[in-house]
Amino acid sequence: MIDPADKKTIEAQLGREPRGIAGVGHRCPCGNxxxxxxxxxxxxxxxxxxxYYLTCPTAAxxxxxxxxxxxxxxxxxxxxxxxxxxxxxxxxxxxYLADRAEIGKAAGLEVPEIEGISAGGMPNRVKCLHVLAxxxxxxxxxxxxxxxxxxxxxxxxxxxxxxxxxCGSDDAAAxxxxxxx
Numbered sequence: 001m002i003d004p005a006d007k008k009t010i011e012a013q014l015g016r017e018p019r020g021i022a023g024v025g026h027r028c029p030c031g032n033x034x035x036x037x038x039x040x041x042x043x044x045x046x047x048x049x050x051x052y053y054l055t056c057p058t059a060a061x062x063x064x065x066x067x068x069x070x071x072x073x074x075x076x077x078x079x080x081x082x083x084x085x086x087x088x089x090x091x092x093x094x095x096y097l098a099d100r101a102e103i104g105k106a107a108g109l110e111v112p113e114i115e116g117i118s119a120g121g122m123p124n125r126v127k128c129l130h131v132l133a134x135x136x137x138x139x140x141x142x143x144x145x146x147x148x149x150x151x152x153x154x155x156x157x158x159x160x161x162x163x164x165x166x167c168g169s170d171d172a173a174a175x176x177x178x179x180x181x
Contacts, residue, residue: 093123
């Protein structure tokens, strides 16, 4: 069960009602959720392979800039030539699948449509840095090597303050600070 305050924060981060949340996967140093763990089937019945969904709009924006700058292509090239990296990325894929299976089992959900499919392009492609960063945040360093690299490139994305305040307004987008709670 997710705390109503967290749900409100996540809704403000996403700009919509969150769906299929199993719990908070990680909290930003500012205290807000920045990754949610998502059930493998959304309430409307749609299969959803993205177990770790990055919700922080500040981190998501910065990752979008990395994607636009060609980071995925460079990572993909390295994945094809670095056997150690490829093996670690395969292990990250397996970790992702195991976590999704555990979340699905806890929710009483079977989702054969996405069996063996993780997210972010794992294990052979680099398709979405947001997913890789979300996985790295949720699991901690050393589980997803490319996700760890993305987080390193981001630096301290939270340093300018929370992406949304407790009331759910988007301070980062508005460029203002509030003292209201």
